[in-house]
Amino acid sequence: MYDIIIVGAGPAGATLARLIGKDYKVLVLEKRDFKERHEYNREKCCGGLIAPDAQLMLARFGLGMPKSILVNPQLFAVRVIDFDNFNESYYQRNYINIDREAFDRWLVSLIPLEVNILYNCLYKSYEESEDGVTVKFIQNGREYREKTRILVGADGALSRVRRQCFGKLPLPNLYISIQEWFKTNGNLNYYGAIFDREITDFYSWIIPKEGHLIIGSALRIDNNVHKKFELLKKKIKDKGFAFEEKVRTEGAHILRPTSIYPVYTGNNRVALIGEAGGFISPSSAEGLSYAMRSGLELSKAIKEDFNRYDILYKTNTKSLLWNIRIKNMKLPAMYNKHLRKFIMKTRVLSFKVEDF
């Protein structure tokens, strides 16, 4: 009998396992293979930018990141390209540009040895009984069952745990993100954020990463997803960006909690952390800080009172919900075409890139 089974060793699951692993009997189920890095391993599709809020979480954990996770170039600016208003501006931002897979592996490497981690392992389903939860999973084609007192869904935007346990509850808006990687020897030294209602009511991005240019977009799920992505690339090319040799296409779902009602922490048997619970910024899609923060709050609740962890976890995440509320209040300034035009025209906080 485990105390806690965590499904998913992304930033949320790895954080929780690190923080409770020495005190409880913990099993982590992860469908990726973190032992070996090879071309066909399913890596998390991500922009790989650590924003200030996520940097603060690492600081709160007393963690410093190894140099091997960083990639070229490090970025100090965002270039906002507003296709709706034919306008653009540069703003100062301090992101850490990382290799996301290396980041996830590093977080997993910090999990105490006492924790049992199973890789290449697919969570299938669960069954509740009076004394706990029986979890079914598949590894190397064989089905296994393990029993636990608490099941934690840390399995990301399309969480199977959430769908099975709380399928009747509303889900935050679901988008599909597409990213294409192109080889480049250009010297783009900023992060590009693109607003264009013809493409998406969320946003698109350009990120330079270790000799590549990543073009990505979070798109409403409909039949025109690929057409819209092609249109985005055409518009970016027309704007003067050079990208030719495509090396990779990837995709992932992403949630956008435009209200706090679909953000859910779970019940007294099944808890949700990270994007599985709906914890992610609805304005920027920054999710790493929310994943680590919700993992931290659940660990505190479990340690404070195992039997009342669900009530404590819900209380602990109130400030995270406020954070999501406040981000939602900011949405009109970013996503209303007229308001954005006005704000960008004022040039407040923007700067000019010097022409030498």
Ligand SMILES: Cc1cc2nc3c(=O)[nH]c(=O)nc-3n(C[C@H](O)[C@H](O)[C@H](O)COP(=O)(O)OP(=O)(O)OC[C@H]3O[C@@H](n4cnc5c(N)ncnc54)[C@H](O)[C@@H]3O)c2cc1C
């Ligand atoms: C295209 C894109 C770009 C993004 N860019 C950024 C960015 O630059 N900065 C930022 O802060 N955030 C970014 N985000 C958001 C961020 O990636 C997520 O919010 C964050 O990864 C959530 O962490 P998590 O641990 O909750 O989930 P995940 O990172 O999704 O981890 C879930 C884990 O569960 C595993 N899993 C899933 N299902 C199962 C199963 N059935 N059995 C076993 N294991 C399972 C997965 O393999 C994975 O390891 C981006 C998201 C997308 C889609």
